[in-house]
Amino acid sequence: MSPARDAVVVAVDGGGSKTDAVALTLDGRVVAHRRAGGSSPQLEGLTASVAVIDELVTEVAAGREVVQIDLYLSGLDLPIEIERFREAIGWLSWASASAVVENDLFALLRAGTDAADAVAVVCGTGVNAVGRRADGATARFPSLGGISGDWGGGYGLGEQALWFAARDLDGRGAPTALTAAIPGHLGAASLSELIEDLHFRRRPMAELSRLAPVVFEAAGAGDAVAGALVDRQADEILAFARACLTRLDLLDRAVPIVLGGGIVRSGDPRMLARIETGLASIAHAATLEFFASAPIIGAALLALEAGGAGPDALLLARDEVAAATSASVPVGG
Structure with a gap:
């Protein structure tokens, strides 16, 4: 079954002091951006980190079909930490089997x-x-x-x-x-x-x-x-x-x-x-x-790639995410 016309990918980049989440259409357009405080499981604790991520993902998804979600978080340094985070989000409605959970360095690497x-x-x-x-x-x-x-x-x-x-x-x-x-x-x-x-x-x-x-x-x-x-x-x-x-x-x-x-x-x-x-x-x-x-650019590109987006969408997304996350007031869908 093909994704709905308003289907999105969701990307999150979370660090020790702030967390960015964006939702993008498969053609690379940003439809929502939200920012919250830190979400590093090492600093905030696993329960608090999951709560921050859940709130942000729910807000940016806004009831749309989510075809791919990528979470890149500071503090997920060991395989066991990634496994525990996956288990902690497993019961949430948006946490599909295809969800990517990784260290935020991979977002920086892809962005750079x-x-x-x-x-x-x-x-x-x-x-x-x-x-x-x-x-x-x-x-x-x-x-x-x-x-x-x-x-x-x-x-x-x-x-x-x-x-x-x-x-x-x-x-x-x-x-x-x-x-x-x-x-x-x-x-x-x-x-x-x-x-x-x-x-x-x-x-x-x-x-x-x-x-x-x-x-x-x-x-x-x-x-x-x-x-x-x-x-x-x-x-x-x-x-x-x-x-x-x-x-x-x-x-x-x-x-x-x-x-x-x-x-x-x-x-x-x-x-x-x-x-x-x-x-x-x-x-x-x-x-x-x-x-x-902002490394959220890399998180967005990785989510789009995993969701099957093409080169033109990636080029557009880089500009769109940069503009959305540098704005004084986050854009919303």
């Missing part, structure tokens, strides 16, 4: 490039990566924080900035401009007060993610401690890219490395220059692609 061989590294609150080869092989990471070897992103930079500032304050460490800059940026009277507030949970530790601009500014002004942190962040991004290329045997191929996330979008020249130089030394044919738009 059409290449069959490609790598995506996201550096936002945290840092993670995925690599894909033309034959379907992938390289991915647990992304569970320090216990799985991860460091960086806004939280990693902020936590280390505070660590070095605290040691400067009591004489154990090197002097750094971060010591004076951090309290003012977070609205604290002093560094000691900030540390005490964090200890007694009067402030959430998540506030440390807001310190990345302080680190970049201090590094730009010549602060050695901040500069070392920026260099470390660049090296971590390179390490992810190198690992993906090595594991997929793509080191000598002309592979696009798609970089996304708020830390990358900051455009810090020191960090980006170090990434470019480092990449040239380990994979001379690889190229950097900076993606500044």
Whole structure:
């Protein structure tokens, strides 16, 4: 049976701070867009994450026939996490057997490039990566924080900035401009007060993610401690890219490395220059692609492809989703 004339595909991209959902006709037109807060199962919990997704999908579908649904969420890093999420949505009316449930990095990867061989590294609150080869092989990471070897992103930079500032304050460490800059940026009277507030949970530790601009500014002004942190962040991004290329045997191929996330979008020249130089030394044919738009574009393209849409629909959808998600008021169907 052919789909109804108003049948749609639904795509969702969910992160730690916001979640986008779009419904598109098979010819690539956006008929609805909604945005909500974070939906990462790791941060919000499985039940709360499913509730956010269910509300958004129901709103954008608006009773239309849904021929394909793709969900790309931060925090779905392990196979068991994907399996549990699938089980949690299984009873919902829109959750068909063809529904795709995956990590949000795949949406970033698809949004950033059409290449069959490609790598995506996201550096936002945290840092993670995925690599894909033309034959379907992938390289991915647990992304569970320090216990799985991860460091960086806004939280990693902020936590280390505070660590070095605290040691400067009591004489154990090197002097750094971060010591004076951090309290003012977070609205604290002093560094000691900030540390005490964090200890007694009067402030959430998540506030440390807001310190990345302080680190970049201090590094730009010549602060050695901040500069070392920026260099470390660049090296971590390179390490992810190198690992993906090595594991997929793509080191000598002309592979696009798609970089996304708020830390990358900051455009810090020191960090980006170090990434470019480092990449040239380990994979001379690889190229950097900076993606500044919303990854929901990639989620929409993947959903349309799975739903059988053609090339013209994909071209239209890229423009339509970009316009819909950049608007101050989401479009609705």
